[in-house]
Amino acid sequence: MVFHGGLTPFLVDDKSKKARFCAIYDKLLGKLRSLVFRKEKRRTFLLRQLIKRYRIAICYAEFGPVGVGSVEACRATNTRLIVNFHGYDAFKIDTIKEFGSGYKELFSYCEKVVCVSRSMKSKIIDLGCDPQKLIVRPCLPNAEFFTLARNPILNKLVFVGRFVEKKGPWLTILAFNEIIKTHKDAQLWMAGDGPLLGVCKSLVKSFDIPNVKFLGAIGHQDVKKLLTSADIYVQHSIIAENGDREGNPVAVMEAMAMGIPVVATRHEGISETIKHNVNGLLVEEHDFIDMSVQINRLMSCRELKADLGSMAREKIKEMASQSTIGFLS
Template sequence: MKLLAIITPNPDTPAETFVRQHIRLISPKKTVVVYFEGDGLSVKNIPSLKINRNFKKFSFEKLYNLIFWGYSGVIDKKNELNIINFFCEHKVSSVFAEFGPTGCLISKICKKLNLKLVVNFHGHDATVMGKRYLIRRAYRFLNSNVNTVVCGSMHFKKIVASVGISFEKIKVVPCGIELESFKNDQKKNSNLIIGVGRFVEKKAPHLSIKAFDIVQKKIPEAKLELIGGGKLYDNCKELIKNLYLEEKITLHGVKTHKFVKERLSVASIFVQHSITAKNGDTESQGVSLLEAMASKLPVVTTDHNGFKETVANETTGYLVEENDYKEMAKKIIYLLLNKNKLKTMGENGYRYAKSNYESRKIAKRLNKIIFEEG
């Protein structure tokens, strides 16, 4: 029996729903998990092993890894032996690593045990970390040991290739969406706009707020809800206060995925004004956009990286230029004033997501890459 080991920094991270989806669906009942952080609540019914990474400033072990494996991150000898025993006990044949640095960390063990290694690059691991010389060097070492790398869009494939992974080793496999878990037959609040995502520079929540400020001057009954937390949360709270929008904008903070689904089910439009951060950080595919489409919401977002592969402009939503919050406001106003168009776009989005991003179809593609392809 072929068994899959998924190795991830933290299986419980709220925003990384795709990690838990991979654990459940790629190889059901034939998966074990290795992780570094978190309580492991999401994998409590799955064979799992928690280990520690060594982040000490210097050790000869780190120096050895840097010279011979390209990556200074260390799994110490004790934990390395624990992983080897864990893999052998469960007869693991293939390893799926979430994020580039995790792949670097586990590649030594995979080579020692002659295990197939597939690494999933997702965003920050290439766009920001990939700018560092030592990380690019580590990725070149990884390239010689990895069987396949997967990423979420054609646009992102080019970025991953630019940081040291052979283009021919990279396969585009987007994140999937479990359509049946989203409610899309609820009565919608016709003037409710919603955004979901971390309050960080690349998601630019302040620009969504500025766009809404224009919208509510034209359509006073409009409301905006934003779900998420992060470094820019307090700044956004202050911006809302300065714009006198406390009665019209609700900041929910970090919430469960169940709560997110419930709010998506009653909203009418989804917004996300993603931009390229000053340090180069960008989105890969935009999982939250898929969740909105699964909820039959038209998406108003930016023409940012792989988003044009997720959102069909003028069919399932609108793409505007990065930082052009005024144009974003125009698109939102148009949809709020044209309910038939709003509904049609929402229906189109659902069909598009079902056809291209259904989670079990995506999981089957990953299963084939991991267990059948070279």
């Protein structure tokens, strides 16, 4: 059963007549309570009602702030709570400032805290979590990515992700600007949307960089189709000025699962998944020149591309075989 509707989830996708009647009843009760209590209290009441109605035994909260918003309802119903941190919720400065005290209450009540990298685990310990409650579990790709047939276009670089600071899309473009000087047939296809998309388009226009295609936001099936044509996957993740950073990017692991060689940065979970010169290539954050050098290495050696791609696939298979949700039992 999936609850949604903000930091304190209070909605459910149940279209039955009984569910619709109960939802109306709960909303009326909630509005009456809102005359006395704050909005947060009303949403906690609604979540508590949902937990009781559907006899929920365990709540699995995606993202730290959602966990904070769920604590009161779970405690009131004696419901087990597990929370999964993904990235911004552990690192972003304003998020820590807003939810820091709430995290302490969350860590005290919840049964387990799941995070996606060892570096994130250290950060969550610093925020006050008992190390014994922490479990490292990356969000691994769907098994389908292991079986997708590739038909790579020579020297086609692909990036999939939000155009935000921590993804460093402009640094990927600057690296490509170096590549295109020696590989005139190279292409850079970038899928995603976000606040930096316009800036990145302006950068390409200002430097008159050819063969860069911005696809905007695309669906899951289109992502799979795009990756099947990728020769190399590129991602220049960095620590943003506001502290935001990656957990362990799923798009990178999806590419690896397909056997696509990856050039990325030594950043958080990426450097825990990719070992330089073994199953991918890594550069330091902001070093777009070295990124272009590493991409050029791949473009100049088919054997290296094949070897790194093969080892990348094996790495994700190994991670998948070790992953389990047995801690829910």
